[in-house]
Amino acid sequence: MKRCISLLILVSIGLQTGGWGFYAHRLINQYAVFLLPPEMLLLYKPHIRFLTDHAVDPDQRRYAVPAEGPRHYIDIDRYGHYPYDSLPRTWKEAVARYTADTLLKYGIVPWWIQTMLHRLTTAFAQKDLARILKLSAEIGHYIADAHVPLHACSNHNGQYTNQHGIHGFWESRIPELLAEKEWDFFIGKADYIANPLQFTWARVLESAAAADSVLLLEKELNAHFPPDKKYAFEERNGTLVRQYSTDYSLAYNRLLNNMIERRMQQSVYAVACFWYTAWVNAGQPDLKTLSNTTFNEAMLQAFEALHQWWMSGKTTAKTCE
Ligand SMILES: [Zn+2]
Numbered sequence: 001m002k003r004c005i006s007l008l009i010l011v012s013i014g015l016q017t018g019g020w021g022f023y024a025h026r027l028i029n030q031y032a033v034f035l036l037p038p039e040m041l042l043l044y045k046p047h048i049r050f051l052t053d054h055a056v057d058p059d060q061r062r063y064a065v066p067a068e069g070p071r072h073y074i075d076i077d078r079y080g081h082y083p084y085d086s087l088p089r090t091w092k093e094a095v096a097r098y099t100a101d102t103l104l105k106y107g108i109v110p111w112w113i114q115t116m117l118h119r120l121t122t123a124f125a126q127k128d129l130a131r132i133l134k135l136s137a138e139i140g141h142y143i144a145d146a147h148v149p150l151h152a153c154s155n156h157n158g159q160y161t162n163q164h165g166i167h168g169f170w171e172s173r174i175p176e177l178l179a180e181k182e183w184d185f186f187i188g189k190a191d192y193i194a195n196p197l198q199f200t201w202a203r204v205l206e207s208a209a210a211a212d213s214v215l216l217l218e219k220e221l222n223a224h225f226p227p228d229k230k231y232a233f234e235e236r237n238g239t240l241v242r243q244y245s246t247d248y249s250l251a252y253n254r255l256l257n258n259m260i261e262r263r264m265q266q267s268v269y270a271v272a273c274f275w276y277t278a279w280v281n282a283g284q285p286d287l288k289t290l291s292n293t294t295f296n297e298a299m300l301q302a303f304e305a306l307h308q309w310w311m312s313g314k315t316t317a318k319t320c321e
Contacts, residue, residue, distance in 0.1 A: 026055045074107035089201050
């Protein structure tokens with residue numbers, strides 16, 4: 001039993017280090033649907049289950065596909081100090097200055113979102129339903145990741161400051177505790193983004209600027225909080241796991257002054273804006289007329305293979321690194 005519990009803890013921590021936790025990623029895509037104009041809602045609403053289920057595909061893929069990892073973050077502090085002016089904002093200029101190898105080493109999320117936006121726009125122009133849905137689900141993931149402060153910081157899991165686990169604490173534990181119970185996601189409607197790259201960089205710089213608070217405030221809390229009350233065995237998805245206690249989590253959330261709620265709201269808004277922008281840039285195709293309403297065989301097989309691999313538990317060894 002003991003071994004079983006520790007394995008569950010490791011798995012749960014491992015799952016949490018991939019961006020927003022699975023729970024939050026799904027919720028972000030789900031809520032983003034309701035910010036869309038009616039012309040898009042008529043397609044996205046009936047497929048909301050697909051968009052939420054597949055919000056986590058990029059994280060699942062990163063353990064199987066080496067190229068996947070750097071698409072989820074940027075260790076921007078490797079490039080000097082805020083606002084990191086030495087790092088060119090376009091891929092071409094950044095490669096010219098630092099080489100592609102260096103960029104890949106420290107993460108490429110701002111540029112990868114551009115690639116995904118281009119692919120999604122093409123899918124809309126071709127009225128390819130399967131690709132529209134798959135790419136919508138996945139771009140939502142990367143956009144949401146760009147909003148996470150520790151995805152714009154080399155000390156991404158507090159490994160340099162003895163705060164191991166803070167990544168999942170911020171992006172999984174607290175949203176699971178509060179998102180549906182207390183946070184507000186009625187946040188207006190999607191807007192057209194005239195300059196998506198600039199938009200993404202603004203969010204990434206906000207994330208980078210917030211990373212210090214995320215780390216320092218937890219350190220401060222840890223120094224004053226009774227050590228025996230920091231962790232607790234609590235139920236998580238029907239299983240008993242040791243995790244940050246509710247009291248510790250709520251105290252941290254108070255110190256952060258609702259930063260996580262704000263970043264999650266901004267993620268929802270940004271995801272909807274990117275979906276909408278891709279559709280507009282594709283010429284606002286009439287989505288009612290989409291005929292190929294089912295996935296082709298190859299895509300079904302790819303989804304199934306990913307699912308099977310995930311269910312087989314082969315992720316455990318990797319996630320325990
Ligand atoms: Zn991710």
